[in-house]
Amino acid sequence: MVTSLERIVAALTMQEADRVPAGPLVCGAARRVYGITYDKAARNPELWARSLIQSQKMIGHDGFLLLVDLSVECAAWGQSVDYPIESTPITKALKGDPLIKTTEDYEKLEYVDARKANRMKDVIKIAEIVAKEKGKELGVMGFVYGPAGTLSMMRGLDKMSIDLKRNPSAVKKALKVINDVLLDYTVAQMEAGVHAIVLDVLFASKFIWSRSVYDEFEGQFCTKIADEVRKHNCVVILHNCGQATYFDTMIKWYKPTGISIHYLPDGVTSLQDLKEKWGKQTAILGLMDCPKTLYMGTEEDVIREAKAQIEALAPGGGFLLCSGCEFPPNASLLNARAMVEACKMFPYKKS
Amino acid sequence: MATKEEILAGLAKAVIDGDVDTAKKWAQAAIDSNIDAFEALTKGCQQGMKVMGDRYSAGEAYIPEIMLSADAMYTTMDMLRPHLKAKAVAPGTIVMGVIEGDVHDIGKNIVKMMLEASSVNVVDLGRDVPIAAFVDKVKEVNANAIGMSSLMTTCMFKMKDVVDMLVEQGLKPKVKVMVGGAPISEEFAKSVGADGYAPDAAEAVKVFEKLMRGA
Numbered sequence: 001m002v003t004s005l006e007r008i009v010a011a012l013t014m015q016e017a018d019r020v021p022a023g024p025l026v027c028g029a030a031r032r033v034y035g036i037t038y039d040k041a042a043r044n045p046e047l048w049a050r051s052l053i054q055s056q057k058m059i060g061h062d063g064f065l066l067l068v069d070l071s072v073e074c075a076a077w078g079q080s081v082d083y084p085i086e087s088t089p090i091t092k093a094l095k096g097d098p099l100i101k102t103t104e105d106y107e108k109l110e111y112v113d114a115r116k117a118n119r120m121k122d123v124i125k126i127a128e129i130v131a132k133e134k135g136k137e138l139g140v141m142g143f144v145y146g147p148a149g150t151l152s153m154m155r156g157l158d159k160m161s162i163d164l165k166r167n168p169s170a171v172k173k174a175l176k177v178i179n180d181v182l183l184d185y186t187v188a189q190m191e192a193g194v195h196a197i198v199l200d201v202l203f204a205s206k207f208i209w210s211r212s213v214y215d216e217f218e219g220q221f222c223t224k225i226a227d228e229v230r231k232h233n234c235v236v237i238l239h240n241c242g243q244a245t246y247f248d249t250m251i252k253w254y255k256p257t258g259i260s261i262h263y264l265p266d267g268v269t270s271l272q273d274l275k276e277k278w279g280k281q282t283a284i285l286g287l288m289d290c291p292k293t294l295y296m297g298t299e300e301d302v303i304r305e306a307k308a309q310i311e312a313l314a315p316g317g318g319f320l321l322c323s324g325c326e327f328p329p330n331a332s333l334l335n336a337r338a339m340v341e342a343c344k345m346f347p348y349k350k351s
Numbered sequence: 352m353a354t355k356e357e358i359l360a361g362l363a364k365a366v367i368d369g370d371v372d373t374a375k376k377w378a379q380a381a382i383d384s385n386i387d388a389f390e391a392l393t394k395g396c397q398q399g400m401k402v403m404g405d406r407y408s409a410g411e412a413y414i415p416e417i418m419l420s421a422d423a424m425y426t427t428m429d430m431l432r433p434h435l436k437a438k439a440v441a442p443g444t445i446v447m448g449v450i451e452g453d454v455h456d457i458g459k460n461i462v463k464m465m466l467e468a469s470s471v472n473v474v475d476l477g478r479d480v481p482i483a484a485f486v487d488k489v490k491e492v493n494a495n496a497i498g499m500s501s502l503m504t505t506c507m508f509k510m511k512d513v514v515d516m517l518v519e520q521g522l523k524p525k526v527k528v529m530v531g532g533a534p535i536s537e538e539f540a541k542s543v544g545a546d547g548y549a550p551d552a553a554e555a556v557k558v559f560e561k562l563m564r565g566a
């Protein structure tokens with residue numbers, strides 16, 4: 001019998017195992033198996049880990065993604081975070097309380113110890129529990145929000161985007177410090193036993209930054225993290241749920257084994273085109289539509305969309321059927337299961 | 352001394368370039384040359400912002416460029432406003448915000464800039480705005496419309512609560528409701544009782560104008 005882990009490894013290395021792996025990226029949704037509120041689960045690593053494991057038993061997906069939310073990293077520097085009872089935790093930088101209030105504050109960011117940092121230490125703990133209990137059969141993917149994304153959670157993307165034009169050196173100083181800490185955080189997750197690190201590089205998208213701004217304000221720093229992951233014989237996967245993502249830029253800096261996306265990349269017109277243009281250079285994870293299909297759609301809608309993606313992207317390996325972003329935390333869990341069903345219904349066609 | 356055409360073109364270009372200092376110089380030149388402030392606003396700075404809005408939609412400009420242009424536009428608008436002859440008649444007042452629970456405000460901000468670039472009076476409540484705050488603000492400023500944005504499926508249904516509250520308080524159909532954001536569709540807009548929907552900022556301006564004409 002093929003294990004989930006073997007199935008994932010095959011797909012990532014451009015081979016066909018028994019079927020396409022299913023990764024609905026059930027993160028915040030997992031706690032619903034126990035009926036625990038979001039605010040409690042997000043602050044209790046044992047409960048979060050148990051929820052991930054238990055929901056996998058119910059849904060049957062092939063791997064875990066250890067994302068809690070995008071405000072984990074910024075909290076290490078003391079950025080305040082809001083924990084709504086039934087929604088994703090969110091940095092208070094976007095609610096009027098940014099840690100970086102003026103351009104001078106960029107230069108005040110200092111190195112912190114990721115293993116002891118508020119929230120990061122929780123994710124490391126989650127990684128330990130999940131990897132120890134499930135790492136032999138299932139895929140376990142750690143998660144790190146890139147330095148630019150992390151910085152934006154302490155300043156706000158709009159202000160930071162102005163600052164990088166008017167005060168580039170201050171912004172870069174902060175990015176350098178942040179990247180060093182994220183590097184330690186990455187290593188800690190790998191030592192806890194994850195198989196892969198998913199690096200979220202959201203700003204490599206046409207609707208956020210240009211390619212050259214991306215190179216200057218994330219690529220040149222964050223490339224070190226990808227190198228470190230490879231040194232540890234772990235797998236580099238990128239995540240970018242923005243529109244019109246820059247595959248050329250992302251591949252140049254990070255040489256990823258896989259890229260996880262929600263929308264078609266820049267310059268790509270269809271799933272077939274995606275397979276032709278990029279299918280040999282990187283495995284593709286995605287592209288189940290979170291708001292439209294997984295949240296608003298029925299199980300039949302999920303299966304229909306999954307079928308089209310499997311047909312276009314799976315032949316020859318190199319495709320994992322994943323949700324384009326985290327599985328919507330409030331969507332029907334049956335839609336996550338429908339993704340697994342679809343992978344079973346439409347196996348690779350034996351040539 | 353620069354001609355009127357040169358000043359208007361200079362203003363527009365400085366906004367496009369996101370060059371606040373140059374924009375200020377041209378705005379001062381407009382004031383010194385007694386150019387009609389309304390014309391300087393609409394044909395100069397706002398025109399520049401419209402160009403940037405179109406470039407962003409076409410994928411030729413990015414968030415940093417848009418933010419710098421907006422900064423130049425707002426700075427010059429503040430300089431020119433005191434020189435408006437008659438209090439310019441705004442096409443209307445709209446209360447805008449991102450619905451409760453949602454902090455994605457890039458799209459809302461772009462729509463706001465483009466509405467302001469068309470001289471609409473925008474009262475911005477920011478992000479994560481509670482239901483009642485929309486309605487209270489409408490009453491306070493006697494607005495003609497509400498513009499709500501949401502990027503989260505978890506939050507977008509709350510738009511209906513705002514519409515229901517407007518109805519309860521007898522403010523509809525007088526106050527028009529416009530909605531938008533990536534997951535919103537024409538159908539969804541209808542289902543929550545909104546009067547208008549637009550997929551992007553340029554369209555949002557047209558929809559607002561249409562609603563104000565009562566069409």
Ligand code: B12
Nearest residue numbers: 070325453454455456457458500503504531532533551552
């Ligand atoms: C940038 C971004 C962020 C940034 C936001 C920065 C900011 N200040 O806004 C950050 C990193 C902070 C962020 C955080 C999160 N995000 Co986010 N984010 C995005 C992303 C990539 C782009 C959104 C964007 O700005 N687009 C560009 C703007 C210009 O487009 P727009 O908003 O659609 O606006 C245009 C039109 O819609 C229209 N319009 C907009 N508003 C209005 C209003 C009116 C009245 C009208 C007429 C028109 C109109 O005109 C605009 C201009 O053309 C989207 C994915 C995507 N590609 O859409 C995810 C996305 C919205 N995020 C998502 C999620 C899940 C989150 C998080 C929960 C992640 C996490 N796990 O922590 C948090 C929580 C945020 C919260 N509580 O609100 C999901 C939402 C899924 C869902 N359930 O619906 C998305 C869809 C990603 C995905 N594919 O799953 N995010």
